[in-house]
Amino acid sequence: MNIHLISTYNMGRQPFGLASPAAWLRDAGFEVTCTDCAIEPFPAAAIANTDIIAFYLPMHTATRLAVPLAQRARKLHPGIKLCFYGLYAPTNADYLKSLGADIIIGGEYEEELVKALKRLQANQPTENPQTNMGRQQFRVPDRSALPSPNRYAKLLTSEGKQRITGYTQTTRGCKHTCRHCPIVPVYNGHFRVIQKDVVMADIRQQVENGVEHITFGDPDFLNGPGHSIHIIEAMHQEFPHLTYDVTIKVEHLVKHRQRLPIFKDSGCAFITTAVESMDDAVLQIFDKGHTHSQFVEVVSAFRDLNLVMNPTFVAFHPWMDTEAYLRFLETIVELDLIEHVAPIQLAIRLLIPNASKLLDVPATRKVISHYDAAALVHQWQHPDPQVDALQQTIEDIVDKLTASGASRAEIFGHVWEVAHKFAGKNPIPSMQLEIADRATVPYLNEPWYC
Ligand code: SF4
Numbered sequence: 001m002n003i004h005l006i007s008t009y010n011m012g013r014q015p016f017g018l019a020s021p022a023a024w025l026r027d028a029g030f031e032v033t034c035t036d037c038a039i040e041p042f043p044a045a046a047i048a049n050t051d052i053i054a055f056y057l058p059m060h061t062a063t064r065l066a067v068p069l070a071q072r073a074r075k076l077h078p079g080i081k082l083c084f085y086g087l088y089a090p091t092n093a094d095y096l097k098s099l100g101a102d103i104i105i106g107g108e109y110e111e112e113l114v115k116a117l118k119r120l121q122a123n124q125p126t127e128n129p130q131t132n133m134g135r136q137q138f139r140v141p142d143r144s145a146l147p148s149p150n151r152y153a154k155l156l157t158s159e160g161k162q163r164i165t166g167y168t169q170t171t172r173g174c175k176h177t178c179r180h181c182p183i184v185p186v187y188n189g190h191f192r193v194i195q196k197d198v199v200m201a202d203i204r205q206q207v208e209n210g211v212e213h214i215t216f217g218d219p220d221f222l223n224g225p226g227h228s229i230h231i232i233e234a235m236h237q238e239f240p241h242l243t244y245d246v247t248i249k250v251e252h253l254v255k256h257r258q259r260l261p262i263f264k265d266s267g268c269a270f271i272t273t274a275v276e277s278m279d280d281a282v283l284q285i286f287d288k289g290h291t292h293s294q295f296v297e298v299v300s301a302f303r304d305l306n307l308v309m310n311p312t313f314v315a316f317h318p319w320m321d322t323e324a325y326l327r328f329l330e331t332i333v334e335l336d337l338i339e340h341v342a343p344i345q346l347a348i349r350l351l352i353p354n355a356s357k358l359l360d361v362p363a364t365r366k367v368i369s370h371y372d373a374a375a376l377v378h379q380w381q382h383p384d385p386q387v388d389a390l391q392q393t394i395e396d397i398v399d400k401l402t403a404s405g406a407s408r409a410e411i412f413g414h415v416w417e418v419a420h421k422f423a424g425k426n427p428i429p430s431m432q433l434e435i436a437d438r439a440t441v442p443y444l445n446e447p448w449y450c
Contacts, residue, residue, distance in 0.1 A: 001121050002031040003083075004050040008065035009038050010058065012153030012446025013167035013215055017056040017086055019141030019202075024110040027139060030117060034145040039152070042069055044076055052117065054083035054103070060182070060351055063088040063376055070099055081120065085109040088376070090129040091185050091354045095373040097128065104129035106186050108136050108172065131186060138194045140201040141168075149206060153446035155213040155243065155269060163243060165444060166211035168202045170194055170228045174219045176249065177357065179287045180276070180314065183219055185355035191223045199231050200238075207239055213269065214244040215444070221246035222256055229262060236266035245310070245444070247272040250290035253298045260305055269442045270308035273298070278331045282319050285361055299335050308441055309340055316391040317350040318367040318382055322423040325390065329416055333431050339441045343402055343411040347395040352378040390422045 003025060007015040018034045025032045033050070035043045047053055053073050055066040070082055083103035084096050090106030097104070103116045103126055112132040119126050155163040171194060173187030203214060214235070221228050228246075235242060246263070248271055253260070263271065277283050280291050295311075302309045315328060332341055350358075353376060358364045367380040382388045394415055401411045413431070420428040 001052070001117060002033070002050045003052045003054055003117065004043065004047050005032060005034045005054050005056065006042075006066070006069065007034075007036045007038065007056045007062070008069065009062040010036075010056075010167075012038070012444065013165070013217070014143065014146050014149055014152050015056060015058075016141055016167055016169055016217060017058055019143045019146060020138065021054075021056075021085070021110050021113050022145060023139035023142035024114055025117070026142060028114045028118070030114075032142075032145070036147055037065070037069065039147055042072065044072070047073060047080065048077060050077075050080060052081040052083050052102075052120070054085060054113070057084055057086040057088040057092075059088060060353065060376060062086075063092060067099065067374070070101075074100055083113070083116070085113055087182060087186055088353075090131045091182070092373075092376055093129040095376070098373075101128065102126070106131040108132045108134060108192055110138070111136050133187070133190065133192075135192060138198040140198055140205070143205065143209070149209055149211050153444045155245075155442055156445050157243075157269070157442050158440050162445075163212040164210050165213045165215060166203070166206035166209075167215045167217055168199055168206070169217045170196075170199050170221070170231050171218045171223055173223075175223045176220070176251075176289060177287065178289070179285065179357040179361065180350065180352075182351075182353050182356070184357055185353075191219075193224060193227055196227065196231055196234070200234060203235055203239070203242075207242060212242065214242060216244060216246045218247065220252060221248050222252040222259075225252075225256060225259065229259065232262070232266050232268075240267070243267045243269040245270050245272065247274070249274060250288070250295050250298055253301070254290065254294050257301055260301060260307060264305050264307050268307065270310045271302075272310040272312060275311045276314045277317075277320075278328055279320070279324065282317065285319060285358075285363070286314075287357075296335065299337070309337070310443060311337060311341060311345070313341075313345045313348060314350050315346055315348050315394075316382075316387065318363065318380060321384060321387055322390060322419070325387075325419055326423055326425075329412075329419060332412070338412045339408050341408070341412070342443065343398045343408055343415075346412070346415050347391065347398045349391050349395075350380070352380060354378075386422065390419065393418055393422070 005018045007018050022032045057063045081102040085105040089104045093104050105112045112130050116126050149164050155165050171191045173191035174183050175191050177184050177189045368378045372379045
């Protein structure tokens with residue numbers, strides 16, 4: 001049986017979500033081909049001889065992009081079976097079934113993919129969706145059919161150089177239950193470990209293939225600190241020149257503050273942290289597990305250690321207004337974070353996916369108009385239409401200026417001006433800050449979308 005695995009979007013990284021199942025399926029005797037449609041054309045002709053086309057759905061944007069391709073595949077080859085797997089598959093199962101999905105798998109998908117394909121081969125029925133939360137013994141991801149790492153997003157270093165970037169994970173899922181997080185409806189406060197020898201072998205094969213920097217895609221790198229820190233220590237010992245980045249929540253950065261020097265000493269280029277809001281009331285709604293003052297404390301700890309932070313935000317949501325947006329921008333200035341914040345973060349609007357825990361909050365239900373299956377979200381409008389207009393304007397500015405190659409400081413300056421005009425401020429206050437040189441902050445040259 002032939003299976004073609006497709007990824008549509010993986011934040012500019014070579015997708016683990018194709019390489020890992022490719023290894024499992026080949027071990028089980030299936031013929032596997034792969035296309036990363038983020039950088040390769042859709043294989044319209046090549047899939048003519050494929051029995052199943054399987055779309056990897058790790059996030060919202062990837063799912064939106066996969067839908068028209070699945071429809072196209074079915075139209076071109078009406079007999080082809082459609083499979084969807086990854087985080088967004090089970091929570092959108094009804095919609096995917098309406099597209100004719102034959103197999104829908106969430107959670108720890110590799111083992112279940114093999115089982116589902118074997119059932120299909122034996123003409124046995126499959127119940128959809130299947131969400132596997134079992135502990136898997138992982139295989140080393142098979143990256144042989146994927147585009148070269150050189151074709152993906154690169155780390156731009158503080159010296160202005162580019163480093164070829166690879167991607168792996170030490171865990172999946174998360175032990176926390178933040179209400180706005182799409183991981184929670186599937187993993188519900190649990191995470192699963194990828195064995196150390198598998199992670200190390202995956203890093204090794206990527207380094208042999210030219211990778212100079214690794215992004216660890218764990219939703220939170222300190223969910224299992226013993227496991228993950230053991231891996232970065234082993235990685236640094238074997239590849240002292242390799243740099244890396246990880247994502248760690250503010251709560252863990254506070255709790256494990258004494259461990260932060262390990263990151264600085266082992267080649268960590270930056271740490272992404274989902275701050276979401278500067279407002280404690282909003283942090284409580286999200287159930288983020290940290291306060292604004294703890295975030296400020298972490299910013300200061302990073303400065304002391306010379307560690308680079310890449311904070312992310314949900315800038316627009318129902319619990320803010322134009323004045324709150326100005327305070328958000330002011331806090332970025334006060335904390336000297338302009339160069340640390342990717343411009344898209346100034347425009348991010350809250351997504352409320354199906355089964356989101358935010359739906360349990362009465363204030364959320366008040367602003368939701370309807371569930372939009374094709375958009376894969378509960379649509380919401382801000383009580384003040386000016387806020388939605390501001391969000392759209394900021395998003396347009398960020399898109400346009402990013403495309404034109406403007407610096408983070410230039411984009412922030414435009415956003416600052418427009419936001420103050422929207423709020424009716426005249427004159428517009430100056431930012432009162434000397435903008436640091438961009439080259440002091442390393443980052444990946446791929447805008448961030450969820
Ligand atoms: S800590 Fe991060 S990954 Fe975990 S539930 Fe919260 S937002 Fe999601």
